[in-house]
Each structure stands twice: as structure tokens, then as C-alpha cells.
Amino acid sequence: MSKVSVLVVDDAPFIRDLVKKCLRNYFPGMVIEDAVNGRKAQTLMTKDVFDMVLCDWEMPEMSGLELLTWCRQQDSLKALPFIMVTSRGDKENVVQAIHAGVSDYVGKPFTNEQLLTKVKKALAKVGKLEAAMAGGPARTSTGFANDSLSALTGNAPKTAAATAAPAPAAKPLINAPAPQAQPASPSGRGQGQLRLSSGNQPCIIKALTLKEASLVVRRSDALPQVLEGAVLDLEQGENSEIARLNGYLHSVAAMEPKPDSDWLQLIFRFVDQDAQKLDYLSRLIARGTAQKQYIPSA
Secondary structure, eight states, rough: OOEEEEEEEEEEEHHHHHHHHHHHHHOOEEEEEEEEEEEHHHHHHSOOOEEEEEEEESSSOOOOHHHHHHHSSSGTTTTTOOEEEEEOHHHHHHHHHHHHHOOEEESSSSHHHHHHHHHHHHHHTTOOOOHTTTTOOOOOOOOHHHHHHHHTTTTTOOOTTTTTTTTTTTTTOOOOOOOOOOOOOOOSSEEEEEEETTTTEEEEEEEEEEEEEEEEEOOSOOOTTTTOOOEEEETTTTEEEEEOOOOOEEEEESSSSSOOOEEEEEEEEEEOOOHHHHHHHHHHHHTTTTGGGGOOOO
């Protein structure tokens, strides 16, 4: 029985590593290759045969939508399972992808279970699931944050730094900053929306650079986890221009020197390499207009 071959396309190495590790854990015999954008993927697809493509939408040189359109124009690729893995989950984007011939959609941020459900469904539809499952699954998939930690550390033994993630909700927060006076409701440069696999959460933007954003969120029952994948929605301007920035939580700390702090401070690291997103972020920082942003509705 021939092995199933999958191509993972995303300009963010962090996302590619998460997707590849999730697939390898569940499908040990699967052959997985990756590409940093649609152009590189196109080159690979003219040389090799793939059974499925998992592709981001927004990438430099050639977007996921452009790659999908090209695939459907090729006789040999018209029926190829093509799954979009993207933060572009708005109705108009979904409709656009459907018209272009997308097989399915996975929204960022996602859990391993959500990704695997879509992959198994698509493989089953083309009769490839049995071949993909041969010899597996190696183990049941774990949580998103735990797998992202392994992807970054290369499965190296845990060290003090690797175990610095905050404890579960029932335990006190760790790594709280030094005591300082905090307002009842923190203020900052503006507001946005942080999308986690556990749900959406309004956030206050304390600082913004091309590398990361310092955010403040109100504590909820489900604590954000270090290295958890997320999407930060920023919106500004008369045309309500939206930037959806992919990334992960680099650190989580209590705003107040107590375990039941009402507010948490997060450092959100960006992973996108898309030129359009970086340009938007640069203009946002330069104009100093973050205070004019508002939380997007739903």
C-alpha cells in the first residue's frame, strides 16, 4: 500500500511545524513536505505527486487562493483535496474559496482535533484514509499548546524554561510581575480581539512593535497558555481595514501580585511573513492610531 503524501504551505514556520507534528503524531507513515508560499508549493507540485494540500491564504509571492485557482486549472489536480488553514474565516472569504474549488476550511487558531477531523474527512472522500492510517495512529493527539511546545523545542527534554507555562486554572498564576499599582480597568494604545482555540477575547493593546504586541485581557475561567497559537484582530481607519495577525503567546503573567488577579498581561509574538500584513503593521505603528481601533463585532 503506497504512502499518503501531504504538502503543508504556510509562510510562518511556527504554523508549519504545528501542522506537520500533528499529522506525524496521528499518521506515522505519512510523507509530509512543506513550502513557504504558493510559488514554492507550485514548483513542488509540478515535480511530485501529493494526495492533499493544507494551505494558508495570505502569503508572499503567491497566496493560497492563487495556488488553489492554479490547481483547479490543471487536469491532474482538479480533484486534489485542498484544505485552507487560515484566519480568513469571514463569510465572503469562505464563499470566495468555495467558488475557487476549496475542499474544506480550518480556521486559525485551531486544535489538533479540529485539524485532524478535516484531514480524515478529506482523505476518506478520495479513498486515501485507510492508507494514511496504516501503522497508526501512533498516539492520541494532545492539546494545541503542548504540541506547539514540542514543535519549538524539537522534542528536547524539558528544561526550566520549557516548563514555565502557567499552571491550570485551579492553580495560582506564576511569574507575576513585581508589585505595582494597577487601575481597576487597564488602559492602553487601543483595543483588539484575541482569538484563541477556547474562544474570542477582547484585549487592550499596551504596546505594539513589528515583532510582538503587549496585551492585557480580563481573566476568565480558561487561562491562556504559553505557546498557544492565536490570532490577533486589529481594525482601524475609515474603511475598517482589518489585519489578522497569526502568532503565539510568548508569555502570560498576572497584572497584580496575587493569584486571583483580575487582569492578565500577555506577550503575543507574530509569526506572519506576509508583506501586506507587515506593511499594515508598520503603518499602524507609525501613525500612532492604535487608540482609534475598536473591537471587531464577532
